[in-house]
Amino acid sequence: MIELRQVSKTLPSGGRPLVILHPLDIAIPAGQFVAVMGPSGSGKSTLLGLIAGLDEPSGGEIAVNGQTLTRMNEDALARFRGQTIGFVFQTFQLIPTLTALENVMVPLEIARRPEARARAEALIALVGLDSRAAHYPAQLSGGEQQRVAIARAFACRPAVLLAD
Secondary structure, eight states: OEEEEEEEEEETTEEEEEEEEEEEEEEETTTOOOOOOTTTTTSSHHHHHHHHHHHOOEEEEEETTTTTGOOOOOOHHHHHHHHHHHEEOTTOOTTTTTTHHHHHHHHHHHOOTTTTTHHHHHHHTTTTTTTGGOOGGSSSSSHHHHHHHHHHHHHOOSSEEEOO
């Protein structure tokens, strides 16, 4: 379950406040698929970053799976993200010095999962990139990079998957 209660985001811009996200209330039950749509600059990425605990709201409260993110310190947020959230970034955020396989292994190694390599290999195969596993992001097409990012997002079997 994802719950946002009066969540807003405002940033200073040229000495004046710029409202990125107006106060928002939303409840998304577990197992639900939701698409957030809107024009460029309407706050979609900001909203996803807030739900993932990557950004802090200016106001309101965010709870995911019964955990209130807005009350967590940075260490608790990092643990929460590692255990609960899978995120496919708009720009993929692949590490350029790591191969496709190694990029998928990163969250598994951070979580100290003993099956990191086997799980990453299975996910790379699942997204159809087993023949490209040893390639670096710069050697992959945009679509292939996106599939690596998707495989990485699923690596730790997250309860919540966010795709920007």
